Amino acid sequence: MSIVHIEASRPYDVLIDECTLDEVGELTRRVSGGDAAFVVSDTHVAPLYLDRVTESLLEAGYRTSSFVFEAGEASKTLQTYAACQSAMAEAGLTRSSVVVALGGGVVGDLAGFAAATYMRGCSCIQVPTSLLSCVDSSVGGKTAVDLPEGKNLVGAFFQPDAVLIDTSLLETLPHHFFTDGCAEVLKYGAIADEDLFSLLEKPLVARDSRLKEVIRRCVEIKRDIVQEDEFEQGRRQLLNFGHTLGHAIERCSNFEITHGYAVACGMALVARACSIRGLCGESSADRLFTVLRSYGFSCETDFDSSSLYQAALLDKKRKGDSISVVLVRGMGKAFCKSLDLEEFRRFVADACG
Ligand SMILES: NC(=O)c1ccc[n+]([C@@H]2O[C@H](COP(=O)([O-])OP(=O)(O)OC[C@H]3O[C@@H](n4cnc5c(N)ncnc54)[C@H](O)[C@@H]3O)[C@@H](O)[C@H]2O)c1
Ligand SMILES: O=C(O)C(=O)C[C@@H](O)[C@H](O)[C@H](O)COP(=O)(O)O
Ligand SMILES: [Zn+2]
Numbered sequence: 626m627s628i629v630h631i632e633a634s635r636p637y638d639v640l641i642d643e644c645t646l647d648e649v650g651e652l653t654r655r656v657s658g659g660d661a662a663f664v665v666s667d668t669h670v671a672p673l674y675l676d677r678v679t680e681s682l683l684e685a686g687y688r689t690s691s692f693v694f695e696a697g698e699a700s701k702t703l704q705t706y707a708a709c710q711s712a713m714a715e716a717g718l719t720r721s722s723v724v725v726a727l728g729g730g731v732v733g734d735l736a737g738f739a740a741a742t743y744m745r746g747c748s749c750i751q752v753p754t755s756l757l758s759c760v761d762s763s764v765g766g767k768t769a770v771d772l773p774e775g776k777n778l779v780g781a782f783f784q785p786d787a788v789l790i791d792t793s794l795l796e797t798l799p800h801h802f803f804t805d806g807c808a809e810v811l812k813y814g815a816i817a818d819e820d821l822f823s824l825l826e827k828p829l830v831a832r833d834s835r836l837k838e839v840i841r842r843c844v845e846i847k848r849d850i851v852q853e854d855e856f857e858q859g860r861r862q863l864l865n866f867g868h869t870l871g872h873a874i875e876r877c878s879n880f881e882i883t884h885g886y887a888v889a890c891g892m893a894l895v896a897r898a899c900s901i902r903g904l905c906g907e908s909s910a911d912r913l914f915t916v917l918r919s920y921g922f923s924c925e926t927d928f929d930s931s932s933l934y935q936a937a938l939l940d941k942k943r944k945g946d947s948i949s950v951v952l953v954r955g956m957g958k959a960f961c962k963s964l965d966l967e968e969f970r971r972f973v974a975d976a977c978g
Pocket of ligand 1: 668796
């Protein structure tokens with residue numbers, strides 16, 4: 626078992642192993658003393674893994690109940706969140722109860738936000754089941770739901786009590802969503818670790834022998850950033866590379882383009898605009914395009930630049946008439962730059978080509 630400790634406002638461990646699912650109860654018991662556990666999952670993951678998690682929680686002495694919602698980004702809404710909160714109240718949960726998020730990033734974000742706000746906060750254990758949630762969403766405490774107007778617009782920073790990663794669960798993850806997760810993995814290489822980026826030039830595949838090592842490296846990069854800037858006042862913005870336009874692409878597609886594909890395209894568009902402005906060498910931009918395409922991502926968008934610009938105005942890095950954009954100089958070298966909105970409009974136009 627590999628353990629990455631995160632020293633945040635609420636410190637916790639991220640455990641990475643191949644067979645922790647049947648130990649979720651015992652591992653939860655080590656960090657949460659309550660008597661009731663509430664498992665949140667979705668309609669794809671629950672039939673595969675909910676019984677095992679429930680059994681393990683019962684064995685550890687928890688009274689258990691669950692809330693299962695329709696899988697997919699379309700469920701990451703205030704409506705599902707409200708239904709989840711009602712189910713928690715009906716189950717008689719108290720402030721000492723523990724929410725177990727069993728699923729991908731959609732489940733993790735929604736259940737994390739439910740835990741952050743139920744009775745003003747109860748325990749939360751993240752059990753990520755997609756590659757994206759293992760490397761990114763389960764760690765660092767960003768929780769949220771979407772509004773029709775945009776991504777993650779209602780949420781809270783709320784660190785979990787533990788993150789339990791069982792890499793064997795990725796065996797059932799559909800190919801499309803494995804690829805989605807690869808976009809965030811490539812993001813880590815692009816912003817902070819050229820060696821990781823080079824390793825990924827040979828595309829990751831399901832059951833890849835490098836997977837555990839790659840997950841650990843991503844979690845370590847996120848740990849370093851979150852420990853330095855938990856509430857995203859500065860360096861944490863780097864984790865948003867590709868997201869300002871990525872989230873705009875998700876919004877413009879009515880959330881039909883999934884997060885990883887949108888972020889991958891967002892990274893490519895930013896690299897193109899950086900290259901046009903001489904901020905990033907043409908060879909670095911080409912290197913990013915080549916790798917993204919080798920994973921099956923598109924480096925172009927069908928949406929026009931004014932629609933993307935409009936959608937991007939609800940980005941959380943905007944302050945009044947300016948917006949902070951994450952740019953790259955080369956692989957592993959990202960930085961933030963504040964652009965006034967007129968500059969940003971031209972930037973998006975360059976990015977779209
Ligand atoms: N909080 C954060 O820091 C953060 C970071 C990155 C992304 N996100 C958010 O995460 C979400 C995307 O996460 P995602 O890609 O995991 O999407 P997801 O949760 O929708 O999961 C993808 C699909 O795979 C299925 N699935 C998950 N694990 C499975 C498994 N082991 N076996 C079979 N099917 C499985 C799900 O049911 C779903 O259909 C987005 O909403 C994004 O905004 C949040
Ligand atoms: O943890 C972070 O910080 C991130 O930005 C990680 C992103 O991959 C993630 O998609 C996040 O939810 C985006 O956050 P938002 O604040 O732009 O909604
Ligand atoms: Zn993301």
